[in-house]
Amino acid sequence: MPFPRPNSVVIFTISFWLLTPIAHADFQAGADAYKRGDYLTALQEWRPLANQLDADAQFLLGKLYAEGKGVPQNEKEAVRWWRISATQRHVHAQYSLGHAYAIGQGVPLDIVQAHMWLSLATAQGQQEALEERDEIATTMTATQIAEAQRLAQEWDPKTSKIFDYTLELKKNNTLIYLQGGLEFGVSDEVSQLLVNYSDVTGIILDSQGGRIHEGRKLADLISSYRLNTYSLLGCYSACATAFIAGKNRFLGPQANLAFHQYSDGPGLNSPQSDVRMKKEEEQDRKFYQQQGVSAEFLEKLFNTPFNDLWYPPVKELLMAGVVHGLVNPSDLFPYEYEDLRTSDFFNELLNIPIYQTIKKYDPSTFKEISDSAIEQIQNGASPIELREVFTNYIKAISNKLLPYTSNEALINFAKNMVSTLKNFVNKDPILCMKLLLRKQYGEVPSESYSKKDLENINEVMTRVIIDAYEKDNPQVDTNKATIVMRKVRLKIEDEYKALKTEELQNSADYKRFCNVRIKFYELILSEGDDAGGNALRYAFSPK
Known part of the structure; x- marks a missing residue:
């Protein structure tokens, strides 16, 4: 049976890494700048994060527009950012949006919408939202309150x-x-x-x-x-x-x-x-x-x-x-990057651990990555297209080094893969499908990964590279690996054959498909570090 090739999955896990470094920003640096009254710097730090759907940055960007700090005051723009943040369940954004509807600030006055958003914030423990909602309720009819309650109960961030x-x-x-x-x-x-x-x-x-x-x-x-x-x-x-x-x-x-x-x-x-x-x-x-x-x-x-x-x-x-x-x-239209300088891009790339490691062990490839990305930026490539540049290079590095790295690095890689897949299945199974079958279901949106996800992947892949160059790692024992793979095949073959992508039509189908892939890794890991590492080395080796 044709098993899912793990190295066809490698790059899907790391395609989100970057998000172009031009969009790299520091949330805390923005917070520090705001505290000292340097609102322009706060804006510059938070805007890239907001564009990457960081809910905290979106809320604070809205606050800058509402207060006219670092930018001309623009209540409509403030509400726009609060709404995007609020749909990610950001409690302060939900409260701010509800308050805006209550007083007609940046949006037409709408006490039903106000009551709804304040109720959502109240459900997350926002005391000020509770007080304002109850005060608004005294001016509403029973029908209006019922409608607001219905909207709050049926609210779904997906829609x-x-x-x-x-x-x-x-x-x-x-x-x-x-x-x-x-x-x-x-x-x-x-x-x-x-x-x-x-x-x-x-x-x-x-x-x-x-x-x-x-x-x-x-x-x-x-x-x-x-x-x-x-x-x-x-x-x-x-x-x-x-x-x-x-x-x-x-x-x-x-x-x-x-x-x-x-x-x-x-x-x-x-x-x-x-x-x-x-x-x-x-x-x-x-x-x-x-x-x-x-x-x-x-x-x-x-x-x-x-x-x-x-x-x-x-x-x-x-x-x-x-x-x-x-x-x-x-x-369709070129993406514009402000104040691009090659030296800045190069330095930003070096701030990312995985690229520090690539530069140390494979400087020519690092230069290719940097030069190619800069060329793409100058040609107006979007962040999605830039991620494709990084994806292709990391894929080549992964395919080259995974068969030759340590058992420890291989085991950690597989464990991280399992963790990521399970996380996506719980969030929304279509994210898992995107991760596993990018060409069929498209790229995983970068905002689907948490900061911790990024740190873990950087750590895992950095270890893969270092161990491949620094350690004297074992060769594949094909006979032992074949025995393990045969055991895995017998346990998942029927499930795998039953799941053809053209027959998947709902979340339950996507979840089953992903769970078979998860089971594939878990069964290999259950063999122990030595046997499991050898089986993974075999699976990642060119056929």
């Missing part, structure tokens, strides 16, 4: 963007970039942009979904104006209906399309609404067919329950005619 969206023009006003939920009114704003800017040829759709009606209206606009459609971060549910309307359709390296059954929302289904939703699904199924999507794909389109998502592999999307090609963000 919270439905409350907000942004639209901006890119590439000399030839591309519209939509981010956020498909809320009522978004299609009207897109329509106005198309009227005002006649050179628009495409629209980027990065959305968790939203109103079916808005998805359809966007699809009509996209069809009428014969726009190309793109997604760089993902386009789910109702967003996919808009995406499929594109004349030509493209996905970025981190993006997925995702589908599920339609619903009026949690707790709102009834026999009557179920019938109506089936009619909605059938209407969209016919539209997909008109757009050239294969009959086989259409049969699976709405099989996944409304509270789950099906992420078809990229290969399946291409073969089914859902997507016509892949695209890098810089192909």
